[in-house]
Amino acid sequence: MQSALDQLKEMTVVVADTGNVGEIRKYAPFDCTTNPSLILNAFKDPASEELIAREIEFGQKTGCTPEGVADRLTVAVGAELAALVPGRISTEVDARLSFDAKASVNRAHAIIADYGERGIPRDRILIKLASTWEGICAAEILQGEGIDCNLTLLFSMAQAIACADAGAFLISPFVGRITDWYKKAEGRDSYAPEVDPGVLSVKRIYDYYKSNGIRTVVMGASFRSTDQVKALAGCDRLTIAPKLLGELAKETAPLPRALSATGISGSERQIIDEATFRWQMNADAMATEKLAQGIRAFDADHKQLIALIAERMR
Template structure:
């Protein structure tokens, strides 16, 4: 019998949620995604030492700051991953720019230019931006320039609707983090797959998109268990950590399709301007808290990365 992972690949594009070269070589995903936490892991990964040393030395010789070397290293890691996957590599804009549309656009353009200088076309890259109102507006501008975006830290239908209106290429709703919040709020240890709040959130977004003919790709992210992944089999894409990929690669069982555009419920379209967006986020404590927490944590890892690079630069 085919493994659960092999069956999942028949109905969903599998993305590796890692920046580790060895893991990408092992699991051979179509796409891969990076963020400051994952680049930080690459900095500490022996398999990436040659790349890290090369970028730091080049930065030192050019008189660049630790921040500039950090920016270059992020793209260098992405470039190495792009050589290993047939699809896209997501590269994240600095979290500290999440509430600045113009700065986000400028940083995204710089990332694309750096990739181009390394011989990698923008068609191989997704610019990863936090799904704040300002970030979504930046994505709208970038999409108009032919730069595809991945809107991340997405926790609500309001965010998903705004991203679709902006013609974002892809969204990353965070399953596990939603479930974590509800476990704490409701005092529960676990949920069944069909009552899991994170799973239900993605199912609702997927249904809304398919009901309204929206092309934006839904990529479930931040999984805590293989049960959550199985409950979303058939989603456009799923980005999965190596540990969970390994578990599914060992398991032999029938994996039924859970999501299909053929079963969309014909959900009515929703009007989402800035006022409606901000009110919907204000009314959703989980989405507001997890978005803010995610931005803070990504920025903390980014700052840690810069400090580590500065220490190595001497």
């Protein structure tokens, strides 16, 4: 009997939510996704030590700032991962730029240029941006230039609709963080998959996209359990942490398809402007809080990464 992971790979593109080289080799995902937290974890990965030392040495020799080395290191890790997977590498624009569309576009251009110098073409890269209004506007500009984007920290239909309107290549709705918020708000310990708020959020977005022929890829992210993963089997893509990949690899029970473009509701297409987007986000306490929290957390990890590099450079 095939493992649940192998069954999942037959209906969904599996993405590894890790920057650990050994784990990627072990689970053989199609794509990889990175963020400041995962890059920070590379400092604990012996397999990444040579790469880190090389980038720090480059910074010391060229007078590069610790922040500049952090930017280079992010791309260096992505370039190494690109040699291990056949698909795309998502690379994050600094969280502190989440409310500055122009600066986000400029940073994206720098990321693409750095990858190009390392021999990695832009069609292997997804520029990862927070799903703020400004991040979505930056994505629209970049998509128009032929640079594909991954809109992350997505918690609401307002964000999903705006991303579709912008022509984003891919969105990452955060399943587990939505569930975490509702568990705290409702005083619950758990939800069955069929009523899990995080799972239901992705199902609604998937239905809306497929009902309206929207080509933007839906990639569920931030899972807390294999039950959440299995409840979204058939979604375009799922980015899964190594711990859960390992659990799925050990399971052998049949895995039924949960999502399919043939079972859609036919909901009507909506267009959302900035005022409507901001109003709907303001009305959604969960989405507002989790988006802000996610940006703060990524920024904190980015600052910690810069501090570690500064210490090593000294």
